[in-house]
Amino acid sequence: MWNPDEYIKDLYESVRPVESFRADSQLEWEEWRGRLRKQLVDLLGGFPVEVPSLSPVLLESEDCGTYIRQRIQIQTYPRLYMPIYVLIPKESKGRLGAVIACHGHGYGSKDIVGLNPDGTKKTGNPGYQKDFAVGLVNRGFLTIAPELFGFGDRKLQEDAKAANSCHRLSTFLLAIGQTMAGYRVFETLRCVDYLLTREDVDAERIGCMGISGGGLVCSFAAAIDDRISAAVVSGFTNTFQASILSMHHCVDNYVPGLSLVAEMPDLLSLIAPKPLLIEAGTRDPIFPVHATQEAYEKLQSIYHLLGAVENLELDLFEGEHEISGKLAYDWFRRVLT
Numbered sequence: 001m002w003n004p005d006e007y008i009k010d011l012y013e014s015v016r017p018v019e020s021f022r023a024d025s026q027l028e029w030e031e032w033r034g035r036l037r038k039q040l041v042d043l044l045g046g047f048p049v050e051v052p053s054l055s056p057v058l059l060e061s062e063d064c065g066t067y068i069r070q071r072i073q074i075q076t077y078p079r080l081y082m083p084i085y086v087l088i089p090k091e092s093k094g095r096l097g098a099v100i101a102c103h104g105h106g107y108g109s110k111d112i113v114g115l116n117p118d119g120t121k122k123t124g125n126p127g128y129q130k131d132f133a134v135g136l137v138n139r140g141f142l143t144i145a146p147e148l149f150g151f152g153d154r155k156l157q158e159d160a161k162a163a164n165s166c167h168r169l170s171t172f173l174l175a176i177g178q179t180m181a182g183y184r185v186f187e188t189l190r191c192v193d194y195l196l197t198r199e200d201v202d203a204e205r206i207g208c209m210g211i212s213g214g215g216l217v218c219s220f221a222a223a224i225d226d227r228i229s230a231a232v233v234s235g236f237t238n239t240f241q242a243s244i245l246s247m248h249h250c251v252d253n254y255v256p257g258l259s260l261v262a263e264m265p266d267l268l269s270l271i272a273p274k275p276l277l278i279e280a281g282t283r284d285p286i287f288p289v290h291a292t293q294e295a296y297e298k299l300q301s302i303y304h305l306l307g308a309v310e311n312l313e314l315d316l317f318e319g320e321h322e323i324s325g326k327l328a329y330d331w332f333r334r335v336l337t
Contacts, residue, residue, distance in 0.1 A: 012245060012259070015259055015260060017266065018261055019036045019261050019262045019266060026305070039262075040220065040224065040267060041182075043258050043261065044182030044220070044255060045182035046182070047182070051190075053075060054074045054075055054190070055073075055074065056072050056073065056197075057072065058070060058072055059071040059072060059083065066090055066138055067087050067090055067134075068087070068088045069085060069086075069087050071083055071084070077183075082154065083154075084144050085109050085113045087136070087145070088137070089137050089140050091140075095199075095205075096202060096205075097141050097142070097206070097337075098141060098207070099141045099143050099206075099336075100146065100191050100207070100208045100221075101144065101209050102218045102221075103129060103148060103151070104211045104212030104213045104214045105163075106151070107152055108148070109145040109146060111127060111131075112129050112131060114133075114134045117152075128211075128320075128321060128322040130322065132325060133145045135325055135328075136329065139332065139333055141207075141332065144195065146188060148184050148187070148213075148214065149169065149184050150164050151164050151165075166180065166251060166252045167251055170254075179254075180251075180252040181253070182255075184216075184217045188221040189227075192206060192227050204229065206227060207230040207232070208221055208222050208228050211322075215237070218231055219231060219233045219267070219271065222276075223267055223270035223271050228274075229335075229336060230275035230332065232277045232279065232328045233268070233277075233279070234278075235280065235281065235287055235322065237268060237287070237295050237296065238288065238292050238295055239294060240258075240259055242288050242290070242294075243264075243286060243288065243291060245259070249286065268299060272299070272303050272306055275335040277312075277315060277328055278292070278313070278314050279317070279323065279324045279327075280314070281319035281324070283320045284319075284320055300312060311335075315327040315328065
């Protein structure tokens with residue numbers, strides 16, 4: 001009788017998000033979108049007012065047959081640097097469409113560009129992320145794969161043998177009024193800044209694709225910044241109630257006070273009316289499919305209000321917590337034209 005199970009359930013049900021979508025016209029939607037975007041950035045911890053120079057540095061370059069794989073370092077926050085893989089298709093000419101590929105939990109950006117943790121070429125099972133950055137470049141997109149904060153080569157020294165530094169960095173940031181989600185989203189937007197410096201990229205054709213925790217980063221970035229023209233969100237679209245707040249998830253998913261403002265479908269609808277494709281496995285154990293469908297239905301109503309139903313699609317595939325790709329790669333080729 002002393003366990004808090006029923007208490008936290010009742011507590012959540014007592015919450016009434018102040019920005020739950022209720023618009024009946026495009027004008028009301030525009031006003032709502034502006035308010036919620038600002039509140040989302042504030043809750044993430046805010047973004048720097050003074051942005052440092054990117055100061056890009058080429059670290060390595062390798063011919064991978066159909067594409068060139070480069071690793072480049074950019075400055076994101078003052079005195080904070082991030083390595084990114086840049087995959088450049090060989091046969092494409094002129095200004096290219098570009099996609100930022102946000103990895104999920106694992107060993108970082110190497111996992112989605114076809115490499116093992118030690119940098120050797122991956123063979124055998126590609127894992128749940130299925131080298132999706134390679135899938136994108138092989139469809140003709142210049143593809144950026146950032147090393148998200150706390151993963152791979154961006155772990156703390158004390159976590160050298162650990163899977164990641166999510167817990168330690170997330171709790172540190174929370175203590176100073178920042179969030180891991182905020183840092184990762186802002187650094188993804190710095191990737192957009194970098195793409196806009198390249199003469200081989202079409203500024204009007206920049207997309208983002210992410211899975212799991214990378215799905216959070218991708219969706220929040222696309223929700224906040226319209227320089228991202230289209231998004232594929234894989235293994236994330238759901239409700240907070242059915243996923244993040246109902247079972248164990250990494251602390252990097254949590255943003256203080258966010259559920260008082262909006263539910264996940266409200267935040268994803270900030271992407272509208274831009275093209276949005278949702279991937280979801282029917283057997284995903286941590287983002288239950290019934291809540292994915294609930295979120296999709298709410299998104300449908302918003303895209304319908306905006307006269308953009310054709311810009312919203314769902315790839316509901318037989319699978320678990322994993323990339324599909326069945327629709328995504330060709331979908332990008334259609335919407336980023």
